[in-house]
Amino acid sequence: MVSHASKGSAAQATAGDQVGMTIAELSRFVHDASTAGVPGDAIVEVKVGIAGAVKEIWIRAAKPSMTVGRLLNGDVPVTVGEAVQRRQRATAQKESEHAASLARKAGRVPVKVAGRAVTGPAPDLVDVLRSHQIEDPRNPLEEQVEVPNEQHHTKEVRRVFAEAGLPITSRGSTLEGLRCILVPEPWNPHDSCAVAVLVGEHQIGHLPAQLAEAYQPHLLQLAGRGLLASGEARIWAKSEGGMVRARATLLIPEVHCFHG
Structure with missing residues:
Protein backbone atom coordinates (compact mmCIF):
# COMPACT_ATOMS: atom_id res chain seq x y z
CA MET A 1 0.00 0.00 0.00
CA GLY A 74 1.18 23.95 -2.69
CA ASP A 75 2.35 22.47 0.62
CA VAL A 76 -0.47 19.94 1.02
CA PRO A 77 1.10 16.49 1.51
CA VAL A 78 -0.48 13.74 -0.60
CA THR A 79 0.27 10.10 -1.33
CA VAL A 80 1.52 8.96 -4.70
CA GLY A 81 -1.87 7.38 -5.45
CA GLU A 82 -3.69 10.64 -4.65
CA ALA A 83 -1.23 12.54 -6.82
CA VAL A 84 -1.99 10.29 -9.81
CA GLN A 85 -5.74 10.72 -9.31
CA ARG A 86 -5.42 14.52 -9.10
CA ARG A 87 -3.50 14.67 -12.35
CA GLN A 88 -6.02 12.41 -14.07
CA ARG A 89 -8.93 14.56 -12.86
CA ALA A 90 -7.20 17.77 -13.95
CA THR A 91 -6.49 16.33 -17.41
CA ALA A 92 -10.07 15.10 -17.84
CA GLN A 93 -11.51 18.47 -16.81
CA LYS A 94 -9.21 20.34 -19.19
CA GLU A 95 -10.21 18.09 -22.10
CA SER A 96 -13.93 18.44 -21.25
CA GLU A 97 -13.69 22.23 -21.14
CA HIS A 98 -11.88 22.26 -24.47
CA ALA A 99 -14.58 20.08 -26.00
CA ALA A 100 -17.29 22.41 -24.71
CA SER A 101 -15.43 25.39 -26.17
CA LEU A 102 -16.15 23.89 -29.59
CA ALA A 103 -19.61 25.42 -29.12
CA ARG A 104 -18.81 29.03 -29.99
CA LYS A 105 -20.21 29.91 -33.38
CA ALA A 106 -24.00 29.72 -33.57
CA GLY A 107 -26.98 29.95 -31.17
CA ARG A 108 -26.52 29.39 -27.45
CA VAL A 109 -27.39 25.97 -26.01
CA PRO A 110 -26.68 24.37 -22.62
CA VAL A 111 -23.65 22.08 -22.50
CA LYS A 112 -22.30 20.09 -19.55
CA VAL A 113 -18.65 20.68 -18.70
CA ALA A 114 -17.03 18.70 -15.88
CA GLY A 115 -20.48 17.84 -14.53
CA ARG A 116 -21.93 21.35 -14.50
CA ALA A 117 -24.23 23.03 -16.99
CA VAL A 118 -22.83 25.95 -18.95
CA THR A 119 -24.14 27.94 -21.89
CA GLY A 120 -22.15 28.09 -25.08
CA PRO A 121 -22.93 28.77 -28.72
CA ALA A 122 -23.43 25.68 -30.89
CA PRO A 123 -20.75 25.51 -33.58
CA ASP A 124 -21.01 24.78 -37.25
CA LEU A 125 -19.62 21.30 -37.89
CA VAL A 126 -17.48 22.56 -40.76
CA ASP A 127 -15.85 25.08 -38.40
CA VAL A 128 -15.11 22.26 -35.95
CA LEU A 129 -13.66 20.19 -38.78
CA ARG A 130 -11.42 22.99 -39.97
CA SER A 131 -10.14 23.77 -36.48
CA HIS A 132 -9.02 20.20 -35.77
CA GLN A 133 -6.59 17.76 -37.30
CA ILE A 134 -8.00 14.54 -38.73
CA GLU A 135 -6.03 11.60 -37.37
CA ASP A 136 -5.34 8.58 -39.54
CA PRO A 137 -7.73 5.66 -38.95
CA ARG A 138 -6.81 3.52 -35.96
CA ASN A 139 -6.51 0.07 -37.48
CA PRO A 140 -8.04 -2.41 -37.50
CA LEU A 141 -11.38 -0.99 -38.68
CA GLU A 142 -13.55 -3.77 -37.31
CA GLU A 143 -16.71 -1.95 -36.18
CA GLN A 144 -19.22 -2.02 -39.08
CA VAL A 145 -21.94 0.58 -38.67
CA GLU A 146 -25.08 1.26 -40.67
CA VAL A 147 -25.80 4.98 -40.46
CA PRO A 148 -29.53 5.59 -39.90
CA ASN A 149 -31.29 7.11 -42.92
CA GLU A 150 -31.84 10.80 -42.15
CA GLN A 151 -33.75 12.50 -44.96
CA HIS A 152 -32.56 15.98 -43.99
CA HIS A 153 -29.00 14.94 -44.95
CA THR A 154 -29.93 13.86 -48.47
CA LYS A 155 -28.75 17.17 -49.93
CA GLU A 156 -25.30 16.59 -48.40
CA VAL A 157 -25.21 13.09 -49.88
CA ARG A 158 -25.97 14.58 -53.30
CA ARG A 159 -23.01 16.92 -52.87
CA VAL A 160 -20.66 14.08 -51.97
CA PHE A 161 -21.60 12.30 -55.23
CA ALA A 162 -21.32 15.54 -57.22
CA GLU A 163 -17.81 16.23 -55.90
CA ALA A 164 -16.82 12.66 -56.79
CA GLY A 165 -18.17 13.19 -60.34
CA LEU A 166 -20.55 10.21 -60.06
CA PRO A 167 -24.22 10.71 -61.01
CA ILE A 168 -26.96 9.16 -58.86
CA THR A 169 -28.94 6.90 -61.21
CA SER A 170 -32.26 5.06 -61.03
CA ARG A 171 -30.33 1.79 -60.80
CA GLY A 172 -28.32 3.02 -57.85
CA SER A 173 -24.79 4.37 -57.53
CA THR A 174 -22.09 3.51 -55.00
CA LEU A 175 -19.07 5.37 -53.65
CA GLU A 176 -16.52 3.28 -51.75
CA GLY A 177 -13.30 3.91 -49.85
CA LEU A 178 -14.39 7.34 -48.62
CA ARG A 179 -12.84 8.80 -45.49
CA CYS A 180 -15.46 9.47 -42.83
CA ILE A 181 -14.89 11.72 -39.82
CA LEU A 182 -16.48 11.34 -36.37
CA VAL A 183 -17.34 14.64 -34.68
CA PRO A 184 -18.74 14.56 -31.11
CA GLU A 185 -21.75 16.87 -30.65
CA PRO A 186 -22.35 17.49 -26.92
CA TRP A 187 -24.30 20.63 -27.90
CA ASN A 188 -26.85 18.68 -30.00
CA PRO A 189 -30.31 19.77 -28.72
CA HIS A 190 -31.86 16.36 -29.52
CA ASP A 191 -29.14 14.11 -28.07
CA SER A 192 -26.22 15.37 -26.00
CA CYS A 193 -24.40 12.08 -26.70
CA ALA A 194 -24.62 12.52 -30.49
CA VAL A 195 -21.71 11.84 -32.85
CA ALA A 196 -21.96 13.35 -36.34
CA VAL A 197 -20.56 11.53 -39.38
CA LEU A 198 -18.97 13.65 -42.09
CA VAL A 199 -17.51 12.85 -45.49
CA GLY A 200 -15.36 15.76 -46.55
CA GLU A 201 -17.25 18.79 -45.25
CA HIS A 202 -20.66 17.16 -45.67
CA GLN A 203 -22.65 15.57 -42.85
CA ILE A 204 -24.21 12.30 -44.01
CA GLY A 205 -25.78 11.33 -40.68
CA HIS A 206 -25.06 10.29 -37.09
CA LEU A 207 -23.82 7.17 -35.36
CA PRO A 208 -26.69 5.08 -33.94
CA ALA A 209 -27.61 6.41 -30.49
CA GLN A 210 -26.41 3.43 -28.45
CA LEU A 211 -23.08 3.35 -30.24
CA ALA A 212 -22.66 7.13 -29.99
CA GLU A 213 -23.12 6.98 -26.22
CA ALA A 214 -20.17 4.58 -25.96
CA TYR A 215 -17.92 6.47 -28.38
CA GLN A 216 -18.57 10.11 -27.51
CA PRO A 217 -16.57 10.35 -24.23
CA HIS A 218 -13.45 9.05 -26.00
CA LEU A 219 -14.00 11.28 -29.02
CA LEU A 220 -14.35 14.30 -26.73
CA GLN A 221 -11.02 13.48 -25.10
CA LEU A 222 -9.47 13.18 -28.54
CA ALA A 223 -10.99 16.53 -29.57
CA GLY A 224 -9.48 18.00 -26.41
CA ARG A 225 -6.10 17.25 -27.98
CA GLY A 226 -7.13 18.89 -31.24
CA LEU A 227 -7.86 15.63 -33.10
CA LEU A 228 -10.87 14.01 -34.75
CA ALA A 229 -11.18 10.26 -35.39
CA SER A 230 -11.72 8.82 -38.86
CA GLY A 231 -12.69 5.62 -40.65
CA GLU A 232 -13.94 4.44 -44.04
CA ALA A 233 -17.39 4.89 -45.58
CA ARG A 234 -19.41 3.33 -48.39
CA ILE A 235 -22.42 5.31 -49.64
CA TRP A 236 -25.16 3.92 -51.87
CA ALA A 237 -27.76 6.25 -53.40
CA LYS A 238 -30.63 5.77 -55.84
CA SER A 239 -32.73 8.30 -57.75
CA GLU A 240 -36.48 7.65 -57.77
CA GLY A 241 -38.54 10.20 -59.69
CA GLY A 242 -36.41 13.11 -58.56
CA MET A 243 -36.17 11.81 -54.97
CA VAL A 244 -32.99 10.28 -53.60
CA ARG A 245 -32.77 7.33 -51.24
CA ALA A 246 -29.40 6.73 -49.63
CA ARG A 247 -27.65 4.65 -47.01
CA ALA A 248 -24.12 4.63 -45.64
CA THR A 249 -22.03 1.86 -44.13
CA LEU A 250 -19.00 2.73 -42.01
CA LEU A 251 -15.92 0.84 -40.93
CA ILE A 252 -14.50 2.50 -37.82
CA PRO A 253 -12.14 1.46 -34.99
CA GLU A 254 -13.77 -0.44 -32.15
CA VAL A 255 -14.34 1.71 -29.09
CA HIS A 256 -11.54 0.02 -27.09
CA CYS A 257 -9.03 1.42 -29.63
CA PHE A 258 -9.60 4.85 -28.05
CA HIS A 259 -8.89 3.78 -24.47
CA GLY A 260 -5.82 5.21 -22.79
Whole structure:
Protein backbone atom coordinates (compact mmCIF):
# COMPACT_ATOMS: atom_id res chain seq x y z
CA MET A 1 0.00 0.00 0.00
CA VAL A 2 1.04 3.64 -0.36
CA SER A 3 0.99 5.72 2.79
CA HIS A 4 1.26 9.46 3.47
CA ALA A 5 4.60 11.01 2.65
CA SER A 6 6.90 11.60 5.58
CA LYS A 7 8.57 14.97 6.00
CA GLY A 8 11.06 15.54 3.20
CA SER A 9 10.13 12.38 1.34
CA ALA A 10 8.11 12.00 -1.82
CA ALA A 11 6.28 8.77 -0.99
CA GLN A 12 6.40 5.70 1.20
CA ALA A 13 5.14 2.11 0.96
CA THR A 14 4.79 -0.29 3.89
CA ALA A 15 4.49 -4.08 3.78
CA GLY A 16 2.19 -6.09 6.02
CA ASP A 17 3.12 -6.62 9.67
CA GLN A 18 3.88 -10.33 9.29
CA VAL A 19 5.24 -10.56 5.75
CA GLY A 20 7.80 -8.85 3.57
CA MET A 21 6.99 -6.70 0.58
CA THR A 22 6.09 -8.60 -2.58
CA ILE A 23 7.49 -7.86 -6.04
CA ALA A 24 3.98 -6.82 -7.12
CA GLU A 25 3.75 -4.27 -4.28
CA LEU A 26 7.19 -2.90 -5.11
CA SER A 27 6.43 -2.71 -8.83
CA ARG A 28 3.12 -0.93 -8.24
CA PHE A 29 4.76 1.58 -5.91
CA VAL A 30 7.54 2.43 -8.37
CA HIS A 31 5.01 2.77 -11.21
CA ASP A 32 2.80 5.13 -9.17
CA ALA A 33 5.78 7.21 -8.11
CA SER A 34 6.95 7.55 -11.72
CA THR A 35 3.45 8.46 -12.93
CA ALA A 36 3.17 11.09 -10.21
CA GLY A 37 6.32 12.79 -11.47
CA VAL A 38 8.80 11.78 -8.78
CA PRO A 39 12.29 12.61 -10.16
CA GLY A 40 14.19 9.67 -11.59
CA ASP A 41 17.32 10.60 -9.60
CA ALA A 42 15.49 10.49 -6.26
CA ILE A 43 17.13 8.26 -3.63
CA VAL A 44 15.42 5.00 -2.63
CA GLU A 45 15.66 3.89 1.00
CA VAL A 46 14.43 0.66 2.60
CA LYS A 47 13.84 -0.79 6.04
CA VAL A 48 14.30 -4.53 6.54
CA GLY A 49 13.01 -6.83 9.25
CA ILE A 50 15.04 -9.20 11.43
CA ALA A 51 14.78 -11.96 8.79
CA GLY A 52 16.00 -9.60 6.09
CA ALA A 53 12.59 -9.09 4.42
CA VAL A 54 11.82 -5.60 3.12
CA LYS A 55 9.26 -3.99 5.44
CA GLU A 56 9.23 -0.39 4.19
CA ILE A 57 10.47 1.47 1.15
CA TRP A 58 10.36 5.17 0.46
CA ILE A 59 11.66 7.62 -2.10
CA ARG A 60 13.38 10.70 -0.80
CA ALA A 61 13.22 13.66 -3.18
CA ALA A 62 16.51 15.11 -4.43
CA LYS A 63 15.35 18.44 -3.02
CA PRO A 64 13.10 18.76 0.07
CA SER A 65 10.82 21.16 -1.83
CA MET A 66 10.11 18.57 -4.55
CA THR A 67 7.66 16.33 -2.71
CA VAL A 68 4.71 15.02 -4.65
CA GLY A 69 2.34 17.22 -2.69
CA ARG A 70 4.24 20.41 -3.42
CA LEU A 71 4.62 19.51 -7.07
CA LEU A 72 0.85 19.42 -7.40
CA ASN A 73 -0.84 21.60 -4.83
CA GLY A 74 1.18 23.95 -2.69
CA ASP A 75 2.35 22.47 0.62
CA VAL A 76 -0.47 19.94 1.02
CA PRO A 77 1.10 16.49 1.51
CA VAL A 78 -0.48 13.74 -0.60
CA THR A 79 0.27 10.10 -1.33
CA VAL A 80 1.52 8.96 -4.70
CA GLY A 81 -1.87 7.38 -5.45
CA GLU A 82 -3.69 10.64 -4.65
CA ALA A 83 -1.23 12.54 -6.82
CA VAL A 84 -1.99 10.29 -9.81
CA GLN A 85 -5.74 10.72 -9.31
CA ARG A 86 -5.42 14.52 -9.10
CA ARG A 87 -3.50 14.67 -12.35
CA GLN A 88 -6.02 12.41 -14.07
CA ARG A 89 -8.93 14.56 -12.86
CA ALA A 90 -7.20 17.77 -13.95
CA THR A 91 -6.49 16.33 -17.41
CA ALA A 92 -10.07 15.10 -17.84
CA GLN A 93 -11.51 18.47 -16.81
CA LYS A 94 -9.21 20.34 -19.19
CA GLU A 95 -10.21 18.09 -22.10
CA SER A 96 -13.93 18.44 -21.25
CA GLU A 97 -13.69 22.23 -21.14
CA HIS A 98 -11.88 22.26 -24.47
CA ALA A 99 -14.58 20.08 -26.00
CA ALA A 100 -17.29 22.41 -24.71
CA SER A 101 -15.43 25.39 -26.17
CA LEU A 102 -16.15 23.89 -29.59
CA ALA A 103 -19.61 25.42 -29.12
CA ARG A 104 -18.81 29.03 -29.99
CA LYS A 105 -20.21 29.91 -33.38
CA ALA A 106 -24.00 29.72 -33.57
CA GLY A 107 -26.98 29.95 -31.17
CA ARG A 108 -26.52 29.39 -27.45
CA VAL A 109 -27.39 25.97 -26.01
CA PRO A 110 -26.68 24.37 -22.62
CA VAL A 111 -23.65 22.08 -22.50
CA LYS A 112 -22.30 20.09 -19.55
CA VAL A 113 -18.65 20.68 -18.70
CA ALA A 114 -17.03 18.70 -15.88
CA GLY A 115 -20.48 17.84 -14.53
CA ARG A 116 -21.93 21.35 -14.50
CA ALA A 117 -24.23 23.03 -16.99
CA VAL A 118 -22.83 25.95 -18.95
CA THR A 119 -24.14 27.94 -21.89
CA GLY A 120 -22.15 28.09 -25.08
CA PRO A 121 -22.93 28.77 -28.72
CA ALA A 122 -23.43 25.68 -30.89
CA PRO A 123 -20.75 25.51 -33.58
CA ASP A 124 -21.01 24.78 -37.25
CA LEU A 125 -19.62 21.30 -37.89
CA VAL A 126 -17.48 22.56 -40.76
CA ASP A 127 -15.85 25.08 -38.40
CA VAL A 128 -15.11 22.26 -35.95
CA LEU A 129 -13.66 20.19 -38.78
CA ARG A 130 -11.42 22.99 -39.97
CA SER A 131 -10.14 23.77 -36.48
CA HIS A 132 -9.02 20.20 -35.77
CA GLN A 133 -6.59 17.76 -37.30
CA ILE A 134 -8.00 14.54 -38.73
CA GLU A 135 -6.03 11.60 -37.37
CA ASP A 136 -5.34 8.58 -39.54
CA PRO A 137 -7.73 5.66 -38.95
CA ARG A 138 -6.81 3.52 -35.96
CA ASN A 139 -6.51 0.07 -37.48
CA PRO A 140 -8.04 -2.41 -37.50
CA LEU A 141 -11.38 -0.99 -38.68
CA GLU A 142 -13.55 -3.77 -37.31
CA GLU A 143 -16.71 -1.95 -36.18
CA GLN A 144 -19.22 -2.02 -39.08
CA VAL A 145 -21.94 0.58 -38.67
CA GLU A 146 -25.08 1.26 -40.67
CA VAL A 147 -25.80 4.98 -40.46
CA PRO A 148 -29.53 5.59 -39.90
CA ASN A 149 -31.29 7.11 -42.92
CA GLU A 150 -31.84 10.80 -42.15
CA GLN A 151 -33.75 12.50 -44.96
CA HIS A 152 -32.56 15.98 -43.99
CA HIS A 153 -29.00 14.94 -44.95
CA THR A 154 -29.93 13.86 -48.47
CA LYS A 155 -28.75 17.17 -49.93
CA GLU A 156 -25.30 16.59 -48.40
CA VAL A 157 -25.21 13.09 -49.88
CA ARG A 158 -25.97 14.58 -53.30
CA ARG A 159 -23.01 16.92 -52.87
CA VAL A 160 -20.66 14.08 -51.97
CA PHE A 161 -21.60 12.30 -55.23
CA ALA A 162 -21.32 15.54 -57.22
CA GLU A 163 -17.81 16.23 -55.90
CA ALA A 164 -16.82 12.66 -56.79
CA GLY A 165 -18.17 13.19 -60.34
CA LEU A 166 -20.55 10.21 -60.06
CA PRO A 167 -24.22 10.71 -61.01
CA ILE A 168 -26.96 9.16 -58.86
CA THR A 169 -28.94 6.90 -61.21
CA SER A 170 -32.26 5.06 -61.03
CA ARG A 171 -30.33 1.79 -60.80
CA GLY A 172 -28.32 3.02 -57.85
CA SER A 173 -24.79 4.37 -57.53
CA THR A 174 -22.09 3.51 -55.00
CA LEU A 175 -19.07 5.37 -53.65
CA GLU A 176 -16.52 3.28 -51.75
CA GLY A 177 -13.30 3.91 -49.85
CA LEU A 178 -14.39 7.34 -48.62
CA ARG A 179 -12.84 8.80 -45.49
CA CYS A 180 -15.46 9.47 -42.83
CA ILE A 181 -14.89 11.72 -39.82
CA LEU A 182 -16.48 11.34 -36.37
CA VAL A 183 -17.34 14.64 -34.68
CA PRO A 184 -18.74 14.56 -31.11
CA GLU A 185 -21.75 16.87 -30.65
CA PRO A 186 -22.35 17.49 -26.92
CA TRP A 187 -24.30 20.63 -27.90
CA ASN A 188 -26.85 18.68 -30.00
CA PRO A 189 -30.31 19.77 -28.72
CA HIS A 190 -31.86 16.36 -29.52
CA ASP A 191 -29.14 14.11 -28.07
CA SER A 192 -26.22 15.37 -26.00
CA CYS A 193 -24.40 12.08 -26.70
CA ALA A 194 -24.62 12.52 -30.49
CA VAL A 195 -21.71 11.84 -32.85
CA ALA A 196 -21.96 13.35 -36.34
CA VAL A 197 -20.56 11.53 -39.38
CA LEU A 198 -18.97 13.65 -42.09
CA VAL A 199 -17.51 12.85 -45.49
CA GLY A 200 -15.36 15.76 -46.55
CA GLU A 201 -17.25 18.79 -45.25
CA HIS A 202 -20.66 17.16 -45.67
CA GLN A 203 -22.65 15.57 -42.85
CA ILE A 204 -24.21 12.30 -44.01
CA GLY A 205 -25.78 11.33 -40.68
CA HIS A 206 -25.06 10.29 -37.09
CA LEU A 207 -23.82 7.17 -35.36
CA PRO A 208 -26.69 5.08 -33.94
CA ALA A 209 -27.61 6.41 -30.49
CA GLN A 210 -26.41 3.43 -28.45
CA LEU A 211 -23.08 3.35 -30.24
CA ALA A 212 -22.66 7.13 -29.99
CA GLU A 213 -23.12 6.98 -26.22
CA ALA A 214 -20.17 4.58 -25.96
CA TYR A 215 -17.92 6.47 -28.38
CA GLN A 216 -18.57 10.11 -27.51
CA PRO A 217 -16.57 10.35 -24.23
CA HIS A 218 -13.45 9.05 -26.00
CA LEU A 219 -14.00 11.28 -29.02
CA LEU A 220 -14.35 14.30 -26.73
CA GLN A 221 -11.02 13.48 -25.10
CA LEU A 222 -9.47 13.18 -28.54
CA ALA A 223 -10.99 16.53 -29.57
CA GLY A 224 -9.48 18.00 -26.41
CA ARG A 225 -6.10 17.25 -27.98
CA GLY A 226 -7.13 18.89 -31.24
CA LEU A 227 -7.86 15.63 -33.10
CA LEU A 228 -10.87 14.01 -34.75
CA ALA A 229 -11.18 10.26 -35.39
CA SER A 230 -11.72 8.82 -38.86
CA GLY A 231 -12.69 5.62 -40.65
CA GLU A 232 -13.94 4.44 -44.04
CA ALA A 233 -17.39 4.89 -45.58
CA ARG A 234 -19.41 3.33 -48.39
CA ILE A 235 -22.42 5.31 -49.64
CA TRP A 236 -25.16 3.92 -51.87
CA ALA A 237 -27.76 6.25 -53.40
CA LYS A 238 -30.63 5.77 -55.84
CA SER A 239 -32.73 8.30 -57.75
CA GLU A 240 -36.48 7.65 -57.77
CA GLY A 241 -38.54 10.20 -59.69
CA GLY A 242 -36.41 13.11 -58.56
CA MET A 243 -36.17 11.81 -54.97
CA VAL A 244 -32.99 10.28 -53.60
CA ARG A 245 -32.77 7.33 -51.24
CA ALA A 246 -29.40 6.73 -49.63
CA ARG A 247 -27.65 4.65 -47.01
CA ALA A 248 -24.12 4.63 -45.64
CA THR A 249 -22.03 1.86 -44.13
CA LEU A 250 -19.00 2.73 -42.01
CA LEU A 251 -15.92 0.84 -40.93
CA ILE A 252 -14.50 2.50 -37.82
CA PRO A 253 -12.14 1.46 -34.99
CA GLU A 254 -13.77 -0.44 -32.15
CA VAL A 255 -14.34 1.71 -29.09
CA HIS A 256 -11.54 0.02 -27.09
CA CYS A 257 -9.03 1.42 -29.63
CA PHE A 258 -9.60 4.85 -28.05
CA HIS A 259 -8.89 3.78 -24.47
CA GLY A 260 -5.82 5.21 -22.79
